[in-house]
Amino acid sequence: AQSVTQLGSHVSVSEGALVLLRCNYSSSVPPYLFWYVQYPNQGLQLLLKYTSAATLVKGINGFEAEFKKSETSFHLTKPSAHMSDAAEYFCAVSDSGYSTLTFGKGTMLLVSP
Amino acid sequence: KAGVTQTPRYLIKTRGQQVTLSCSPISGHRSVSWYQQTPGQGLQFLFEYFSETQRNKGNFPGRFSGRQFSNSRSEMNVSTLELGDSALYLCASSPTRTGANEQFFGPGTRLTVL
Numbered sequence: 001a002q003s004v005t006q007l008g009s010h011v012s013v014s015e016g017a018l019v020l021l022r023c024n025y026s027s028s029v030p031p032y033l034f035w036y037v038q039y040p041n042q043g044l045q046l047l048l049k050y051t052s053a054a055t056l057v058k059g060i061n062g063f064e065a066e067f068k069k070s071e072t073s074f075h076l077t078k079p080s081a082h083m084s085d086a087a088e089y090f091c092a093v094s095d096s097g098y099s100t101l102t103f104g105k106g107t108m109l110l111v112s113p
Numbered sequence: 114k115a116g117v118t119q120t121p122r123y124l125i126k127t128r129g130q131q132v133t134l135s136c137s138p139i140s141g142h143r144s145v146s147w148y149q150q151t152p153g154q155g156l157q158f159l160f161e162y163f164s165e166t167q168r169n170k171g172n173f174p175g176r177f178s179g180r181q182f183s184n185s186r187s188e189m190n191v192s193t194l195e196l197g198d199s200a201l202y203l204c205a206s207s208p209t210r211t212g213a214n215e216q217f218f219g220p221g222t223r224l225t226v227l
Contacts, residue, residue: 032212032213034215036218041220042220042221043117043203043218043219043220043221044203044205044218045218046215046216046217049213049215051213090156092156094212094213095212098161098168098169098210098212099144099146099161099207099209099210099211099212099214099216100146100158100161100169100171100212101146101148101156101158101205101216102158103148103155103156103157104155105155106155106156
């Protein structure tokens with residue numbers, strides 16, 4: 001069975017500071033990993049995905065994530081936070097057989113001026 | 114291309130009633146999945162349909178059911194509503210069932226059970 005753990009239900013940063021959102025996964029097969037963002041009263045939007053090509057994945061809005069198999073991690077980073085980054089972020093995993101996503105509990109990113 | 118659409122956006126029902134939610138996937142997408150989002154349980158997978166057949170099902174009671182039509186549109190039904198069914202129900206579509214595919218999410222249907 002797959003599972004995803006996101007450390008920290010809330011993360012607060014100042015505008016311009018580094019954003020680091022943590023995600024660890026458990027999977028018995030090589031996983032596909034995703035980060036989605038959800039703004040209030042909206043659905044989920046894909047930020048980036050890892051599908052066994054490059055371990056450093058670049059996504060939209062300046063976000064990137066690094067797949068580390070030895071640490072079973074897929075942390076999301078952004079060098080400089082912007083007020084518009086305030087939202088809830090979800091890490092998710094799937095395997096090759098199904099498109100079903102298993103999500104983490106989510107991390108709410110708060111950005112202060 | 115138009116995105117995933119869900120109707121209605123908001124619903125208020127009372128306990129014991131039943132409800133049907135609708136999802137229209139992106140044109141050409143054949144896989145449709147449903148997820149329930151609540152503050153306590155987070156995002157949980159309900160079921161997935163592909164080519165009008167349920168391919169995968171999450172751990173939900175039989176009160177939750179769904180179907181997919183030949184044009185890939187999907188509906189989910191919840192019978193005998195309970196207070197705990199209050200949630201945001203999200204529909205997602207993808208071109209095929211491969212796990213590497215991005216799933217495109219609709220805006221969701223907010224169901225409130227009184």
